[in-house]
Amino acid sequence: MTYKTITAVLSVAEDAEKVTQHALAIAERHGAHLIGVHAETPIVVTIAAPMEFPDPNAIMEQQAQAQAVSRTIQKTFRTLAQRAGVPHEWRLFTGSAGYSASGVIDSARASDLVVAAQLDPTGDGPSRADIEDLLYESGRPLCLVSEAVAGPETPERVLVAWNGTRESARAVFDALPLLKEAKEIEIFTVDARDSASEHAAFSGTEIASALTRHGLTVTVNSVSSGGDTVAHVINRRVSQTGANLLVMGAFSHSWLRHRLFGGVTSAMMKDLRVPAIMSR
Structure with missing residues (x-):
């Protein structure tokens, strides 16, 4: 692909x-x-x-x-x-x-x-x-x-903001051509929750395994927001890892379109530190 x-x-x-x-x-x-x-x-x-x-x-x-x-x-x-x-x-x-x-x-x-x-x-x-x-x-x-990027770069380190939703899954596979260029990929989950197929403690391991089968080097990390906003936690992790590409789904808990740009998606769009692939 x-x-x-x-x-x-x-x-x-x-x-x-x-x-x-x-x-x-x-x-x-x-x-x-x-x-x-x-x-x-x-x-x-x-x-x-x-x-x-x-x-x-x-x-x-x-x-x-x-x-x-x-x-x-x-x-x-x-x-x-x-x-x-x-x-x-x-x-x-x-x-x-x-x-x-x-x-x-x-x-x-x-x-x-x-x-x-x-x-x-x-x-x-x-x-x-x-x-x-x-x-x-x-x-x-x-x-x-993003406003912060100095110029076009090959993505060497990629942070995938993962929450197990349809949107985040689509973003991962939409970004696969760029992920295949990366040396390191981190599946990063904030405030993970249990799902029908995966315990919160293992959040992100399933998608990590899928990417590993593509020959990619993938790690998994899950943290608690500790009362901070999810957008701040994601941006902080981008800085900590030196990632030069962010991959995430554009999602919200609301079905109303005019509210879909609320929350994490809206905050990230305004405060991106690196280029980001977003899918809906």
Whole structure:
């Protein structure tokens, strides 16, 4: 198993180079085709009162700025991809739906892996809605490039945040091509609980055995949060082990979509120390 089609979601010009370089690094190692995607949303002007008409020149200027950003992102993507010699293509989507547009989602659905920037804890780009749509509507694994990472790296040490759910299992096997590149993999469980097939004391051993059969070097570790947040415990373990890739499921105890980004998933998306593979 390997990645043969990778989609790089380029939301803003500031993150375009970082996300493209990360996607290119994976594409080069796996011989993949890279698709660069940007969604340009038209400017929407709301009239507050009947006599308050927007200035047409101001609207045109805003549209021109949006188009300029698209051209900048496209140039960054094409320049880096051509320099790397990776087969690639560029897709620009324009519409009010943004990253929930059918074209963007269809591009993601036909990919082995989607690469995007992590949520900005101090701003909106990429927005929470963008990431939510990609993760929950595409059905594909999402690689979030963290703010802390210095550059694209081959994952030598991987931390798998494991809780035995469908989402965490899917994330592990979605990340298998990257796990096979790693020298060390740790299955890490926080506040383990008994399941129908596994006692809490042995949490993670079953998935560790499955990965070992793929020829991977895997260890298992289980800790108590001790009143700390699970996100903090996971990030602390990432730092302690020197891991340069995190793998985890995007999950919640709520069935309501607008609450699915609560808890651990939301916290991790805003405070990633290393790139992360997330699957839903």
